[in-house]
Amino acid sequence: MPTATPNAKTAPTSSARRPDPRTHAWRDDLADAALEGVVDAPRFAVPVRHRLTAPQAPIRKAPDADAVAVSELLSGEAFDVLDVSGGVAWGYSVHDHYVGYVDAALLADAGETPTHRIAAPTALIFARPDIKSTVLGALPMGALIGAAEHDEKFAAAAGGYVHRRHIAAIDDHAADPAAVAELFLGTPYKWGGRTRGGIDCSGLVQIALGACGIDCPRDSDMQAALGREVEDRRYRRGDLVFFPGHVGFMHDETRLLHANAFFMSTVIEPLDDVVGRLLPQYDEPVTAVRRL
Structure with a gap:
């Protein structure tokens, strides 16, 4: 496990632009060395690579044990550590650069590259x-x-x-993201989850695309930049359909496969039903359709 704060250096204050804190590691007291000159921080740290040794672990928004889990780190995935305090490591998941706090006892030196x-x-x-x-x-x-x-x-x-x-x-990939997502049907909905034990909408998309060798960011608003826009709304299997704060795969031309809090499960249902539930809140429930 990481036992000490990685090497850090003091940097002069500069005019700061504020990048997305979900994917750029900076706090009031410390920032990733890659952000020097981009954000203001009294110190900048060079990340030290580790890997998770547990089957999975929450990535939390704050160091407290009961803080909201914003994502999940899976066994063997790399986590770059910038700081360790009170047995909690702060850094980011390497594959999607998602920032948060992980139990330091569950991390070990990166070691050999997984096969x-x-x-x-x-x-x-x-x-x-x-x-x-x-x-x-x-x-x-x-x-x-x-x-x-x-x-x-x-x-x-x-x-x-x-x-x-x-x-x-590692380099042997599945061909159909929607088919991978189908394997999670019936999985409980879990905010921040990325496993069969519990998964959220964007976690399902990320895991399914990752199994097909497609790099995918963590949150649905980030995922809306993937692929190309489908302007005619003629849906195909595998299309990503976006709603305010939500995303799912088209299972076919009319049905959506998604992890959702309405059913608290991963289900396939008519897209029209999803749109109908959202119409009382949004004039245009479907915000984008992207094809990979």
Whole structure:
């Protein structure tokens, strides 16, 4: 785990522009060295790379244990640490640059680069290369591991054995984001979640696109810059449909696949039903449609 504040240097005050604090690490007392000359801060720190050792961990908006979880870090994902205080690390998730606080005890030095990713919604870790052996734990889709071939069914990974049907090489990607998202049907809605145990709308989009090798930011307003605009509103499977503070995949020409707080679940339902629920609040519930 990180045990000390990374090297920091004092910098003179400069005229500050305020970038998005969700993806640019700066506080009143400290900022990422990459932001020197962009924001005002008394100190700038060079980030130190770590990786998560737990199956998943919340990325919180504040250091308190009960602070809102704004995202989730998955096992093996890299987290660049800028500061450690009171057992809590402040920094950002490397893959999407999302800023927040993570339990420092769950982080370790970056070590070797992972070779594989979890490709199933959940992958069990067995004590032996045998499906009847003790289950040591589980990892969520998108978790990163170092795996070594054992036999035609199992790979040695994560302190045990993972079935090879549940993993894929880092550069081996799925083809259909909507098909990946379908694997999460019935998953409980969880603000900030990115796993089969609980997921939010933009987390579902990020995980599904990531499984297909498509870089994707964390929040729905950021995701609205992906792909190209579909101006004629002739929907196709896989189109991203955006609403105020919400996003989902078109499952086909008329139905939306999305994680939502109305059903508190990931569901497929008619797009017209979603629009109808929002019409009392918004004149134009659909704010954008993007095609990748």
